[in-house]
Amino acid sequence: MDWNNQYIHSVVLIVAITIAFLTIMLLVAATVLAERRVLAFIQGRLGPNRVGYGGVLQPFADFIKTMMKEDLVPDQSTRFVFLLAPMIAIITAIMAIVVYPFGPTITLPFLGTFPLRIAQFDVALLYVLGVTSVGVYGIALAGWSSNNKYSLMGGLRSSAQMISYELALGLSLIGVILLSGTLDIYQIVEQQSGWYGLQWNILYQPLGFILYLIAAIAETNRVPFDLPEAETELVAGFHTEYSSIKFLLFFNAEYINMITVSMLATTLFLGGWNGPGVAQFPLLGVVYFFAKILFFLFLYIWLRGTLPRFRFDQLMNFGWKFLLPAAILNIVLTATVLFLMDWLRR
């Protein structure tokens, strides 16, 4: 397979993007179902198990039901922004999956070798952070354009929470960047291979991992940080006025954000597609990658079933007064240890 030929490269890219998109959509459907079943088991009940065998077709039934609902648009002057907000939310959510490696380089019999990724470039981590930053607009604009006090409050609180925890998210990743010396996610995963799993970054950055996980849960507006969209507090927060397809776009954007954040955690801290036996059977790498993502999704659902939610001022206090100094402390510690190791080696 001649990678330098522009046309073959473009066709392969389009096929790869389609496969990745369909995989993510199926994973979202599986997460929706898994959340309802697992949450039900935690709460001592069964959850939906009628549609299809064990409830497997439930997300598709939900999808069809939501599509058939009436599409309401408030009759006022900010209609354009009302229609634009869910588009921004879903586009920035999906844009983030482009940089992750799904597996090592595989060799197919007639077609040559493929690295299992869509794009590899020098500033992949910054790209992910940038896309997350733009995702705040979907929520802020949705809250404002609904012309509804509860939506406005929910939207402003949610975007204030997201921009506060974005800082802690970015800073907690700097420890990993210091260790690997590169912003390229593909190379960070490659540097974690070998040594039977002893080179995974979680062993060298335990504080960074915990800080990242907390910041990521706050970033995706999940329990215990989901006050802006809690039903008992603010009706439904910023997406109160949305119905049918636009609501579905917000709903899917939240789950895709969960999946991308889990992907970032696996590639940066848990070694991505690394695992026993990947050198002989490269396709096992894909299996390990998805297994680790499913572990993080289970962790999200487990937290939802177990913890109560923070009040908004507790949330902001925690983000600014605890997480941010802890992330800076992590950077200082990592830099000091690396400097000392380098100095001792001379």
Place this chain on the structure above:
Amino acid sequence: MTTLLFIIFAGLAIGSAIAMVSQSNPLYSAISLIGVFISLASIYVTLAAPFIAAVQVIVYAGAIMVLVIFVIMLLNVEHSAPRRRRLKFLLPMSIGMAGILLAETAFILYSVQTAENRLPGNISNVGLTHSIGEGLFTSYLLPFEVTSILLLMAIVGAMSLARRTTILSSTARVVPGAQVLAMDIVNPRAVGDMRPVETETTHEAAHLLGVDFQSDRNQED
């Protein structure tokens, strides 16, 4: 291929800029400006400057414009009132001056023909993070440190400007009689302090809160 990409993104940038200037609703102007920033970031990528493109999206589109949109929502600005008569000469004059500015630029571009004008391909490593880090921390360390002090000054300045000095509006009045207030309300600098402050008369309460005191004699007539 690069030419086609440049034309697409340049068209987007110019279109969003014109939309920004011509909109009367400031929120739509802000959204168009975000469009300009993202198209400029795409142009930076085609110019082999990926780090600057990512920083542009994170800083400009992701932080500065969020701040501007928060301020627009906070101040709840409406459409501007119709233009007053005496300022009508500004629009044609500004378009005339813009034409002069463009003519000057075109003259400069025409007379500078000796510049190296072939993009040396995508294999340059000028824009990679490595070279930017090297430049920033070796030859340009002083501007870097000065910039960090500038940011500290901006943080302190913005906080002291936007802090509320009073909690009550200028039209607030005190309920007549003796009252018990929380320290939180009396002193705007003691946020979260819930100790009670007792006042015996209306006059004392009004004095504590800094509110105008209207005596009952004015309202009886």
Place this chain on the structure above:
Amino acid sequence: MGPQLSWYLALSAILFTIGAVGVIVKRNVIAMFMCIELMLNAVNLSFVAFSSYFQDVTGQLFVFIVMTVAAAEAAVGLGIIITIFRNRETLDVDDASILKL
């Protein structure tokens, strides 16, 4: 063939001019501020274009510093705008042309 350097400079000039027109014509102070940001971005574009065509990293470093300064200016400028709004109840620049409230 690829786009020439002069094309990028022309785009930068056009964006700068649109920003300058906006600063003169607009009466809402937040809109004026956004037009100033547009002018800063036009200058950033010419810096990056020169840095790419002359293979020198100094242009991109300067863009980095300009972005930081613009962020600092945005924070303080919007603080000033909020304070003006609190005192005068209007965001119209023509009404704020003298120092008296």
